[in-house]
Amino acid sequence: MSRAKFFIIALTSSFLWYIFPGYLFQTLQSISWVCWVFPHSVTAQQIGSGLNGLGLGALTLDWSAVASFLFSPLISPFFAIANVFVGYVMIMYIVIPISYWGLNVYNAKTFPLYSLDLFTDNGQEYDITAIVNQNFELDLEQYQKQGRINLSTIFSLAYGFGFATIAATVTHVALFYGREIYDRYMASSKPKADIHTRLMKNYKDIPSWWFYILLGVTLVVSLALCIFLNNEVQMPFWGLILGSFLAFSFTLPISIITATTNQTPGLNIITEYLMGVIYPGRPIANVCFKVYGYMSMSQAIAFLSDFKLGHYMKIPPRSMFLVQFIGTMVAGTVNMSVAWWLLHSIKNICQPDKLSDSPWTCPNDHTFFDASVIWGLVSPKRIFGKEGNYPQLNWFFLVGLLGPVVVWGFHKAFPKHHWIPLINLPVLLGATANIPPAAAINYNSWILFGTIFNFFVFRYRKNWWQRYNYILSAALDAGVAFMTVLLYFSVGIEEKKIIWWGNKDHEHCDLATCPTAKGIIVDGCPVF
Template identity: 75%
Template sequence: MSRAKFFLIALICSFSWYLVPGYLFTTLTSISWVCWVFSKSVTAQQIGSGMRGLGLGALTLDWSAVASFLSSPLVSPFFSIVNVFAGYFLIVYIAIPIGYWALDLYGARRFPIFSSHLFTAQGQVYNISAIVNDKFELNLSNYEEQGRIHLSMLFSLTYGFGFATIASTLTHVALFYGREIYERYRASYKGKEDIHTKLMKRYKDIPSWWFYMLLVVTMAVSLALCIFLNNQVQMPWWGLLFAAAMAFTFTLPISIITATTNQTPGLNIITEYAMGLIYPGRPIANVCFKTFGYMSMSQAVSFLSDFKLGHYMKIPPRSMFLVQFIGTILAGTINLAVAWWLLTSITNICQDELLPTDSPWTCPGDRVFFDASVIWGLVGPRRIFGPLGNYEAMNWFFLGGAIGPVIVWLLHKSFPKHSWIPLINLPVLLGATAMMPPATPVNYNAWIIVGTIFNFFIFRYRKQWWQRYNYILSAALDAGVAFMGVLLYFSVGMEGKGLTWWGTDGEHCPLAQCPTAKGIVVDGCPLN
């Protein structure tokens, strides 16, 4: 069968099937059968819920749940999937249960085991609006009256392992790729050209001044925003330069991790942390700094990835540049317009406490982004992860993350015949749950299972099929879901028409969000 025919068949199947989990039977997105068996047990639902618990045994028949947060598992190498699985198992099924049930770290039982919300010491959702003044800065008196901010067990550990991921990225790349980086840098001036580079010589290269001019213009516009719209942006001009310097510093090591594992560690935590220490009490400034620092690096990695693909596919470099440039302008404009339209047309959008349980407008990713602006910008890391907060011990993760790759490297040097040792990639392992929340255990369960099937069993026993159709299948599944998702939105979503029956009433784990500490009163939860 030709690749084009296979793609078309897989696209039609994906498109047709997504009607079921996307509209007719939405419970298939998270089949949390443990909750169905133990319908009155808080602990069992905390363990079994794929969306709000640890997801033990939770499965999905929805491709969007498989590939929405971690990208397609069909295009990740198997050793990378193993690293993600090891980190996921370590954090979700060892660290969190021990911290929550065995040790009750930071009074974790007073809060849900899996939540991106911020809480008071009494287990109630923190009232953020009460601690913000008219200038979007911290109202210290109201903050002290309401008390310190508390995090769920998963949210706090996710930040801790995020600290370790950033530190391990630098040491891992320095130890395992430092010599190669230096040699490649020298070879770029006097080394022999490979066949791909020779073939690309047929096309006109991109003039360097295109890049320099684009950099100068964008920096000038950004500086103008920081200076002349400072009341809205809040970020000082030096913050922009600092963010650009951080993005420049981390682009190379993170690009290497991405190129070898298909997993990209994020700079979001370290950018938020740095700006929160330097410029606390200003959430908008923190968000802007995070965007210029983290997203600049992320887009640079994506830009390099596309140019690498174009290099192998022999696409003219100037055409690639123009497509990237025009696509960025179009995507940014359309995204802004759609976001503005949604915010002005949908009542209570992103406020999950005011929306019905089956609403698609809970915005889990934006919820995490908002809470991060409160933690790092409004309240500041000194009152969360510093001497004035509850989670100061989490800073030890920085040291652990920096030391970890050193241990792996020493083991590799001591036992060079064991080829599996250098495959232990701690930036990927420690950062396995970086997308949680908003990603949930059911996303990880499905991603690991599907990735293992296609990248180990099928590659091992049906290698020719894998080489011919694997990436085509991944693209077809993504496209089918996307087309049906758009069709569902414009046909029934905009009109608010939906089905109401057991199969569209969520995953049926209402008790998974309940605390287990005695005396904590939460609506809809049994009193312990």
């Protein structure tokens, strides 16, 4: 079968199937059978819920749940999937249960096991609007009345492992790739042209001044925003310079991790932390700094990835540059316009409350907002410092910094064991970096599908894998995308719904979000 024919068949199948989890039978998005077996047990539902718990045994028949947060597992190498699996099991099924049920770390039982919300000491949702003044800065008096901010167990530990991940990235790259980076840098003036490079010489190269002009224009526009719209942006001009420097410094080490594992550790935590310490109490400034420091780096890696693909596919470099430039301008404008339209046209958008009955729960935006409150508005010193509840999480930086040293030491001591350097701590420690907003069901399904296709299919049907694997991944993504658009314009706009057991609740794990501490009162939850 030709690849084109296979792509059409797979796309059509994906398109037709998605009508079930996407509209007719939405429970297929998270089949948490443990909750069905124990409908009145809070603990069982916390363990079995794929959306709000540990997701033990939870499965999905929805491709969007598989690839939405972690991208397609079909295009990740198996050793990277194995690292994610080990890290995920270690964190989700060992560290978190011990922290929550065993040690009750940070009064964990007072709050849900997994939640994107922020809480007061008595387990109630934190009123963020009450601690923000008219200038979108922290109202210290109102903050002191409500008390310290608390996070759910999974949310708080995710930050700790995030600290370890960014530290491990620096050490891992320095130890395992430092010599290679140095040698390639020294030899860059006399490159050895491979067959791909020789073939690409047939095309005109991109003039360096194209990049310099684009960099200069964007910096000037960004500086103008910081200077002339400072009341709205809040970020001083030096924040732009510092954010750009961070993005430039971390692009190389994180690009190496991305190129070898297809997993990209994020700079979001370190940028938020740094700006929160230097310039506390200003959430908009923190968000802007995060965009210039973290998003710039991630976009640079995506830019390099596109050029790498173009290099192997023999696409003219100037055409690649222009397509990327025009695509960025169009995508940015369209995204902003659509977001503005959605915010003003859809009721209860981004409200995960079941009473709103809205599919627009916006977990990414919810997490982004929480981060602006934690790092920007309240500041790290009132969360992770002496004035907060989580100062011990800063030790994760040291764990991440020293972890790759141990792995590297074992590799040098036992060089014949070739599996030792495959232990990639930036990937292993960052296994749950996308939780939140991702949930256990996303990881369970991602690991399962990735293992099936990258290990068993590759091992026993290698020719099929080489010919159709990436085609299948693209077809599944495209089929879901097309059906999503069709469902929205056909039944979504008019809010036409099919109400039955399979659609009434996406998971049927209502008690998974309940606290288990004694005396905590939450609507819809039993009181212990």
